[in-house]
Amino acid sequence: MLTWVEIDLNAISHNINQIKAKVKAYNAGIMAIIKDNAYSHGAVNVAQTATNTGVNMLGVATVEEAVELRQAGIDHPILIICGILPGQAETVVKHDIAQTVCTLDTCKALSKAAEKCGKKARVHVKIDTGMNRIGVNYQNALDFIKSALAFPALTMEGIMSHYAVAETDRDFTELQLSRFKQTLSQLEDSGIRIPVKHTANSAAILRFPESYFNMVRPGLITYGLYPSKDHYGLDLKPALSFKTKIFYLKELPPGQDISYGRRYTTYKKTLVASIAAGYGHGYSRSLFNKGEVIIRGKRAAVIGTICMDQCLCDVTHIPGVSIGDEVVLIGKQDDQEITADEVAEKMDTISYEVLCRINPKISRIYVK
Numbered sequence: 001m002l003t004w005v006e007i008d009l010n011a012i013s014h015n016i017n018q019i020k021a022k023v024k025a026y027n028a029g030i031m032a033i034i035k036d037n038a039y040s041h042g043a044v045n046v047a048q049t050a051t052n053t054g055v056n057m058l059g060v061a062t063v064e065e066a067v068e069l070r071q072a073g074i075d076h077p078i079l080i081i082c083g084i085l086p087g088q089a090e091t092v093v094k095h096d097i098a099q100t101v102c103t104l105d106t107c108k109a110l111s112k113a114a115e116k117c118g119k120k121a122r123v124h125v126k127i128d129t130g131m132n133r134i135g136v137n138y139q140n141a142l143d144f145i146k147s148a149l150a151f152p153a154l155t156m157e158g159i160m161s162h163y164a165v166a167e168t169d170r171d172f173t174e175l176q177l178s179r180f181k182q183t184l185s186q187l188e189d190s191g192i193r194i195p196v197k198h199t200a201n202s203a204a205i206l207r208f209p210e211s212y213f214n215m216v217r218p219g220l221i222t223y224g225l226y227p228s229k230d231h232y233g234l235d236l237k238p239a240l241s242f243k244t245k246i247f248y249l250k251e252l253p254p255g256q257d258i259s260y261g262r263r264y265t266t267y268k269k270t271l272v273a274s275i276a277a278g279y280g281h282g283y284s285r286s287l288f289n290k291g292e293v294i295i296r297g298k299r300a301a302v303i304g305t306i307c308m309d310q311c312l313c314d315v316t317h318i319p320g321v322s323i324g325d326e327v328v329l330i331g332k333q334d335d336q337e338i339t340a341d342e343v344a345e346k347m348d349t350i351s352y353e354v355l356c357r358i359n360p361k362i363s364r365i366y367v368k
């Protein structure tokens with residue numbers, strides 16, 4: 001195998017234990033967010049590790065992701081944190097999956113499906129406190145919840161919201177938090193009790209203990225990455241490494257243009273390695289002229305346009321470099337490390353996208 005992703009499941013358990021320690025004093029449970037194939041780490045393996053490490057619930061984005069977990073034998077509570085269409089309600093109910101709701105049409109469909117299956121549909125109502133993505137506006141939340149409670153086969157298990165700028169803007173996050181609390185006190189005044197309350201993503205877990213309520217929803221920090229530069233006392237370990245190998249070496253004289261578009265010209269006698277990483281693997285074409293990799297413990301520059309299944313590196317300075325050498329795209333080798341954050345910065349994006357771009361068809365190798 002030329003190109004693979006290595007996942008350190010011990011790092012995932014370690015990170016979950018760090019999160020647990022952080023929220024313990026507040027009696028908050030943990031919903032590990034494992035959407036998008038667990039941020040590329042592999043949903044089933046991460047789900048097993050997370051449940052063994054004692055998380056209370058798993059959060060996914062789609063019905064298909066939830067069903068994949070059920071089919072893999074994971075019977076832990078699961079919440080779909082995004083919306084569904086009414087036509088998907090029956091699959092949700094059949095697999096005992098909890099559903100985020102913010103429309104009465106979805107509530108109705110879930111209740112009907114539940115009646116048909118002789119079950120209850122478990123829902124978490126999503127309150128929009130300023131993100132303006134999905135959710136019932138906090139000012140209409142009480143009315144919405146009262147209407148939803150009228151559906152006979154719904155159980156309102158949770159109430160939730162989501163932050164837009166938890167990593168950057170304290171004032172706006174506190175405004176969102178106060179709007180959520182306003183809804184909670186209206187519910188209390190009306191004698192409506194919803195057991196599970198959750199708002200905190202990774203950034204809020206790091207910065208806003210007031211946002212924990214009785215459950216937190218860590219995504220990124222589960223995988224060992226930080227949403228911003230400050231670590232807030234958490235000691236996380238990145239779980240994912242992205243690796244490939246050298247499969248061809250050649251020496252070029254100065255003045256040779258290399259790869260598509262002839263966008264790089266050698267300026268010296270250059271030893272060029274072909275490595276099996278291209279944009280088809282999820283190694284972005286935008287890393288042209290910026291990307292670096294680690295070979296034999298040394299950094300090497302990616303030179304020339306990145307192709308679909310390969311790219312080229314200048315390895316002139318690496319003694320003993322050989323065909324078959326391991327190449328680290330993300331991860332550690334000897335005392336060098338390339339983080340997903342470093343790659344993200346070069347691509348002008350965030351680490352989340354760097355992870356999610358890695359082609360799901362590339363083999364994940366799990367180490368413990």
Ligand SMILES: *Cc1c(COP(=O)(O)O)cnc(C)c1O
Nearest residue numbers: 033081162201202217218219220
């Ligand atoms: C993705 C997501 C999370 C996790 O976000 P991180 O920043 O990765 O911790 C939590 N809640 C919702 C609703 C999400 O969509």
